[in-house]
Amino acid sequence: MAPIIKVENISKTYEGGFHALKDVNLDIEEGEILALLGPNGAGKTTLISIICGLVNLSEGRILVGGHDTVSDYRKARELIGLVPQEIALEPFQTVYNGLRFTRGLFGKRPDPEFLENVLRRLSLWDKKDAMTRELSGGMKRRVLIAKALCHSPKILFLDEPTAGVDVELRKDMWEVVSQLKKEGVTIILTTHYIEEAEAIADRVGIINKGEILLVEPTRSLMRRMGHRELRIELTEPLAEIPAALAGYDLEFGADKQTLVYAYEANGERTGITSLITDIKNAGLTLRDIETKQSSLEEIFVGLVKEQA
Numbered sequence: 446m447a448p449i450i451k452v453e454n455i456s457k458t459y460e461g462g463f464h465a466l467k468d469v470n471l472d473i474e475e476g477e478i479l480a481l482l483g484p485n486g487a488g489k490t491t492l493i494s495i496i497c498g499l500v501n502l503s504e505g506r507i508l509v510g511g512h513d514t515v516s517d518y519r520k521a522r523e524l525i526g527l528v529p530q531e532i533a534l535e536p537f538q539t540v541y542n543g544l545r546f547t548r549g550l551f552g553k554r555p556d557p558e559f560l561e562n563v564l565r566r567l568s569l570w571d572k573k574d575a576m577t578r579e580l581s582g583g584m585k586r587r588v589l590i591a592k593a594l595c596h597s598p599k600i601l602f603l604d605e606p607t608a609g610v611d612v613e614l615r616k617d618m619w620e621v622v623s624q625l626k627k628e629g630v631t632i633i634l635t636t637h638y639i640e641e642a643e644a645i646a647d648r649v650g651i652i653n654k655g656e657i658l659l660v661e662p663t664r665s666l667m668r669r670m671g672h673r674e675l676r677i678e679l680t681e682p683l684a685e686i687p688a689a690l691a692g693y694d695l696e697f698g699a700d701k702q703t704l705v706y707a708y709e710a711n712g713e714r715t716g717i718t719s720l721i722t723d724i725k726n727a728g729l730t731l732r733d734i735e736t737k738q739s740s741l742e743e744i745f746v747g748l749v750k751e752q753a
């Protein structure tokens with residue numbers, strides 16, 4: 446199946462000569478959740494804004510649902526809902542009217558039942574007559590999502606949807622996102638919260654200094670680049686690591702009773718079996734064993750450092 450979004454050789458130079466994006470290529474499949482990760486200033490918002498037609502591209506071409514975002518702007522834009530990073534709402538407009546108005550702007554027929562549905566799923570129904578200026582920051586974010594959904598887009602962009610929101614709202618947002626995915630909506634989100642990408646994204650794209658470093662299924666990225674640690678707790682503390690175990694590069698954990706062994710999860714031989722045998726042969730007794738997988742955060746920091 447053709448990707449729902451095709452980004453081909455996009456470059457962006459802002460006035461003043463800053464190269465915010467450099468030859469970016471990206472295919473986004475229909476129905477997936479793609480998380481774009483990158484440090485501040487990496488170019489995530491620029492990329493999203495170009496796909497949504499809010500910022501002009503300098504070079505390249507983007508197709509959304511087969512429509513060129515420049516020559517066929519309207520058709521491309523119709524398919525997209527955007528939740529911007531900055532809260533931009535009419536302060537004296539009621540929540541409900543804001544949605545109605547936005548839906549109208551997209552040339553959609555009024556549909557009170559549909560709007561009620563959107564408001565209910567974001568727990569905003571009881572706030573429908575409130576003016577947006579009366580709402581808390583978290584509520585305003587919910588309104589932004591509702592507005593982005595009110596013309597039934599097939600693609601939803603969320604630019605840092607959970608920046609600065611509390612844990613409960615973040616969970617609610619994840620819930621809404623996974624529900625939308627079930628309905629077949631393609632979701633692209635940018636985030637600084639790596640655990641967010643790890644928890645909900647099918648694929649992760651890492652972007653740094655205007656370049657896409659990689660785009661990979663979240664799971665395989667974790668598997669391919671993840672390091673693991675084996676933490677071995679002994680029954681007695683040691684004075685030092687026994688010479689017989691010198692070949693394993695062991696380190697002490699929080700105390701001298703815990704040995705930490707780092708290994709590559711995808712390596713052919715992890716060395717765990719022989720380590721355990723050698724520990725036993727050294728006369729030591731195990732109390733407990735625990736493994737720890739490195740997080741996407743550690744992978745990300747490693748990659749970005751490599752590029753620096």
Ligand SMILES: Nc1ncnc2c1ncn2[C@@H]1O[C@H](COP(=O)(O)OP(=O)(O)OP(=O)(O)O)[C@@H](O)[C@H]1O
Binds near residue numbers: 459465489492
């Ligand atoms: N209108 C503009 N004119 C000039 N430079 C700009 C403009 N907009 C963004 N930039 C620069 O382009 C770079 C990429 O910005 P962008 O907002 O796309 O990054 P980002 O990855 O979304 O960052 P953040 O995580 O901080 O939101 C930054 O260095 C920024 O200063």
